[in-house]
Amino acid sequence: MGEQKILILELGGIGDTAMAIPAIKAVLNSYPNAHVTVLTVPRTRAIIESLQAGSPGNLAVISTDAIDTGALNGWISLIQKMRRQGYGIAIDLSAVETGKAAIKRWLFFKGLGVTETYGRNTNGRGWAFSQKADDVLTSDEHEVLRKIKVVELLGLEADRTAPCLTMPDRDREYADALLSEWTGRGLIAGINPGAFRPSRMWPAEAFKNIAKWLIEEMSAYVVITGGAKEKAIAESIAASLPADRAKMVTGVSIMKFGAVIERMGLFITNDTGPMHIAAAVGVPIVALFGQTNLNRYHPYMDDSLYITIKKDCGLCPCYSFAHPMQECRRHDCEDKQCMDSITLDEVKEAAEKLLSNQNVGALV
Known part of the structure; x- marks a missing residue:
């Protein structure tokens, strides 16, 4: 050409x-x-x-x-x-x-x-x-x-396998330094309590409880991730966790963010951009969804590497959806039954299943 x-x-x-x-x-x-x-x-x-x-x-x-x-x-x-x-x-x-x-x-x-x-x-x-x-x-x-x-449409061929992101060496060095004290000591798990749309956020208290479970029951080290606007949420969760078992990564560049996620053995996240970054670096994911087209937006990776949790759209008291895969476009939502009804036990079960399937430990 x-x-x-x-x-x-x-x-x-x-x-x-x-x-x-x-x-x-x-x-x-x-x-x-x-x-x-x-x-x-x-x-x-x-x-x-x-x-x-x-x-x-x-x-x-x-x-x-x-x-x-x-x-x-x-x-x-x-x-x-x-x-x-x-x-x-x-x-x-x-x-x-x-x-x-x-x-x-x-x-x-x-x-x-x-x-x-x-x-x-x-x-x-x-x-x-x-x-x-x-x-x-x-x-x-x-x-x-x-x-x-x-x-x-241009007549070319495309690779239909999962998106793949390669992090620059300088960003991997940042991740190595950040997580060096945990290297080889056990599972490193990430939790991502924020989202671009607050309507898609599982409650911060629920993320706090899942982080405690990861540390106390799974002997994990926990990284709380988020953007600069989510620092307060991350801080509130970190304050409830042992300082030697939890770290925050908020407001860093997207490639540093990806390099940190790349080192994890598990990532528990809302339906938001970091979920797709985690998929692009091949990290096992528990993804929590509100009312959206799950078929369109689930992590695009090997089926054995992710579990999605989504409740029936009939839970929503604010709007009647014409199709079960119709996307809710609300930025904020006072009720959020679709997210609040996801239980801690469901997330624990999904995490345990992923870790059992992959025999996942620390990836650093």
């Missing part, structure tokens, strides 16, 4: 970007002479940059916060800058969730002056693309495969 300029859009969060890795790698491997640019958001930039080392082609990354701020001036400035690049192909890996999102894509592509566009015909909203892959939000298809289907 000749030299081309290709733009890939992956403007989702940490989990979305981790799940896009196989699709992006497929483009890089199939177009070794192309100039490929990935447009992303600042918090996920490092994930895409980690692919540069193994890329046969010329991979560039542009990050924008315009999607978070919603600033029109930011979008106009970005389009003006990118239009000068003269992209011949644009590939959008994300679902078109609303009619407004479809219009935004049409305006964006018009502004760039690119006519060969590939994307997802999400519930019939893919009219802005010249080529589109079938996509139904409530279908059983996993998000990794939905993204791969888009790049397969």
Whole structure:
């Protein structure tokens, strides 16, 4: 294939970007002479940059916060800058969730002056693309495969195995230093009590109790993880645990975060970005879900390495879902029966089963 300029859009969060890795790698491997640019958001930039080392082609990354701020001036400035690049192909890996999102894509592509566009015909909203892959939000298809289907429209082959992230040496050195005193002494387990949407959070008190159980009954060392905004939650949990058996990792770079998770033998987490990072480094996961499409968002890895827990959508007193896999889009929720009804015993049982299956101990 000749030299081309290709733009890939992956403007989702940490989990979305981790799940896009196989699709992006497929483009890089199939177009070794192309100039490929990935447009992303600042918090996920490092994930895409980690692919540069193994890329046969010329991979560039542009990050924008315009999607978070919603600033029109930011979008106009970005389009003006990118239009000068003269992209011949644009590939959008994300679902078109609303009619407004479809219009935004049409305006964006018009502004760039690119006519060969590939994307997802999400519930019939893919009219802005010249080529589109079938996509139904409530279908059983996993998000990794939905993204791969888009790049397969170009006639290329993609590896449908689990996304794989390789952490930089400097970040692995950080993880080694952090966990050095626990090396070889037993199970290192992670708990991730936060989530981008508070509506998807298992109660902090429940995470505190599972951490105590891991330490007292499983002789584990516990790492409490989270973003900078979740530091207070992590601190409240850490305060209840023995200081020599618990550590906090909050607010560090995503690759340092991944390098720490990589050293774990078990990761108990809400449905959030770090869950997909853990899957991409092959760590056994107990994943706690609220009302969402479990088939679409479960950890994409070997079935023996994860267990998901999700309650029936009929529990929700706030909304009646038309489909059992319809996603709740609430950012906050006063009731959260879907998460609060997950019991400590269910999580313990899942953790024990995973550890028994894998004979997992400390991975450092």
